[in-house]
Amino acid sequence: MTISKLPPWAFTLIALAPALALLPFTKVVPSEAVLLWSGLAVFWSVAFSCLGWRRLDETGRAAHISAWVWGGSSALFAMLIVVGVMRTVPGASQALVDFIDGFSKKHPAGETGFIFGVLAAAMVQAVGYFLAWLLCWGRRRGA
Amino acid sequence: MTRLSARSWRIIAALGFWVLIIAAWTVGGSPGLAIAYTAGAWLAAFSLQAWRRQDEFEKSAQKFSWMFGGLFGLLISLALLPVATQPGVLSPLIGWVANALGSVDPVTPAFVLGAIYIALGQLVGFSVCWVGWHISKR
Numbered sequence: 595m596t597i598s599k600l601p602p603w604a605f606t607l608i609a610l611a612p613a614l615a616l617l618p619f620t621k622v623v624p625s626e627a628v629l630l631w632s633g634l635a636v637f638w639s640v641a642f643s644c645l646g647w648r649r650l651d652e653t654g655r656a657a658h659i660s661a662w663v664w665g666g667s668s669a670l671f672a673m674l675i676v677v678g679v680m681r682t683v684p685g686a687s688q689a690l691v692d693f694i695d696g697f698s699k700k701h702p703a704g705e706t707g708f709i710f711g712v713l714a715a716a717m718v719q720a721v722g723y724f725l726a727w728l729l730c731w732g733r734r735r736g737a
Numbered sequence: 738m739t740r741l742s743a744r745s746w747r748i749i750a751a752l753g754f755w756v757l758i759i760a761a762w763t764v765g766g767s768p769g770l771a772i773a774y775t776a777g778a779w780l781a782a783f784s785l786q787a788w789r790r791q792d793e794f795e796k797s798a799q800k801f802s803w804m805f806g807g808l809f810g811l812l813i814s815l816a817l818l819p820v821a822t823q824p825g826v827l828s829p830l831i832g833w834v835a836n837a838l839g840s841v842d843p844v845t846p847a848f849v850l851g852a853i854y855i856a857l858g859q860l861v862g863f864s865v866c867w868v869g870w871h872i873s874k875r
Contacts, residue, residue: 629819633816636812636815636816640812658804659800659804662804662808663799663800663804666803666807667803670855670856670859671777671781673852674777674852674853674856675774675777677845677848677849677852678773678774678849680845680848682767682770687842687844687845690844690845690848691842691844691845704827704843704844705824705827705847706844706847707831707843707844707845707846707847707848707851708821708822708827708831708847708848708850708851708854709818709822709851710848710851711847711848711849711850711851711852711853711854711855712815712818712851712852712855713851714848714851714852715852715855715856716811716855719855
């Protein structure tokens with residue numbers, strides 16, 4: 595099977611592979627290498643996501659767009675509410691503070707907290723998008 | 738009020754949101770946070786109202802812009818992380834958020850700033866794409 599014959603979901607897996615492959619090694623690999631790998635992984639995932647998008651039919655594209663608009667934005671909104679709750683509920687942020695402090699002693703707590711905020715927002719959004727996408731397909735199959 | 742156009746609802750949503758956010762930032766602490774939540778609820782409520790009033794052309798513009806513009810903004814935000822995490826850039830911003838939140842530990846305001854950074858990046862990407870869509874289609 596040549597790459598041009600692959601189904602869209604296979605392109606999604608290929609797109610995500612380098613980013614997921616890095617996760618177990620983030621603590622042992624030097625941070626400069628992690629940064630370089632992450633940058634390359636972003637370019638890789640964009641390229642293969644575009645290839646996967648081109649192979650999708652209109653129904654599949656509409657499902658992705660709706661999922662990102664409703665699932666992604668709702669999740670991002672919820673994330674911003676949660677970070678506010680962390681501030682108001684006493685001790686709610688302590689688990690996060692401890693986790694970030696324990697994650698890497700090489701970087702200042704503020705810098706690590708910022709990166710975790712960025713990643714958490716992006717990941718929560720991706721989860722919201724994925725759940726909405728599943729819901730979208732579930733509805734269409736049920737109809 | 739129910740006869741207002743989608744554009745009017747959008748203007749009400751955006752103006753009210755930014756006025757409340759500025760008020761939240763000025764007041765600071767827990768009352769400021771309560772105002773920020775109100776701003777979020779305001780934006781969600783009036784944006785949904787605008788969405789209902791929009792025609793399919795406008796809905797397509799917003800969906801397309803949020804999907805491609807938002808994603809592009811997200812990627813640009815990630816690509817700019819090495820710049821954003823420079824101590825000269827990050828420390829004053831964290832201090833700014835810490836003052837507004839009245840926070841004592843350095844992690845919580847940094848975490849909040851990270852989440853806001855991602856949301857703002859997408860908002861900028863969305864806006865650029867939305868304007869581009871209208872210029873190209875009209």
